[in-house]
Amino acid sequence: IVCWNALLSAFALKGQLEEAKRVFYAMPQWNYFSWNLMLSAYVKKNLIHDALELFLRLDEQDTVTRNTMLSGFGQSGDIDRAKKLFDQMPEWSLVSWNSMLAAYAHVGDLSSTLKVFETMYCRDLFSWTTLLAAWSQTWNLEESKKIFDAMPERNLVSWNTLLYAYAHFGHIYEMEAFLSEMPEKSLVSWNILLAGYGQRKKFKAASSVFNNMVQRDSISWNQMLGAFAQKGYLLEAVRFLDRMPKLGMASWNTLLVAFAHNGHHCTALDLFSVMLLNGFEVDEISLICVLIACSRAGRFQRARVFFHSIQTDF
């Protein structure tokens, strides 16, 4: 069973859901590890309904099982279910508390986040960083800085969290100052810088960061694409697509938004058709972009038709 689980975990943790499922159902028997791995595979893909279905079918659950489900509810923003599960748990580990904390932080419920944080019997780096992340979604950057300074210990993620707060709200000067104090930087740090420069339309700074990055992931590329889009450099953005190693839904949506916001409504609609024709995944963001494009182009009829088709087609 350990071998089966090892195989299962290889797929489950890599996000290879179909393969994981195949292994899971082919196994001669299961234990907690198998269940938790499979559950975690669903949660990682944000397939909360599938996760819940599996969760309810399990006759035995341990703390890890419940924590996994709890974090699934949290990341999907289902606070009610998260809270209910948390309250019903026979015992709580620090991870349970941290997951509940993250659930509140995720939906921006600061007072509940703080209440949980204060109730916790002990706190670790995760707890503190989650608290910091909750506050970093607000304009109150001074308060975030206070939390950061109050932390008993910090790691790269904590640094990145506050760095992102500066970037996200366009405080470029503080962002740069903070960056220079960072003891180490990761790919995420540079991606955050790209976000900050992009947000303030500092295209040159963004591309200079981008060109100097030793490693780039799809987020870096999308971020840079977004920097073109922010500036309204649509032609360049399209040309940039050719250089991108991998195009995903976020890339297409970025373009969709760029077209919709720069008066190229028809192009946006065309792009959407191309996405559908090619069988690309679309999500609710793509759909909203299309509605915005329609309304800005004055194509109310088309918007209405489209709106109705959403309910049937998607």
Add this chain to the structure above:
RNA sequence: ACUCUACUUUGUAAU
């Protein structure tokens, strides 16, 4: 037993 928790990319919040 590499089973669970924190950081980065796309939309909306006008009166």
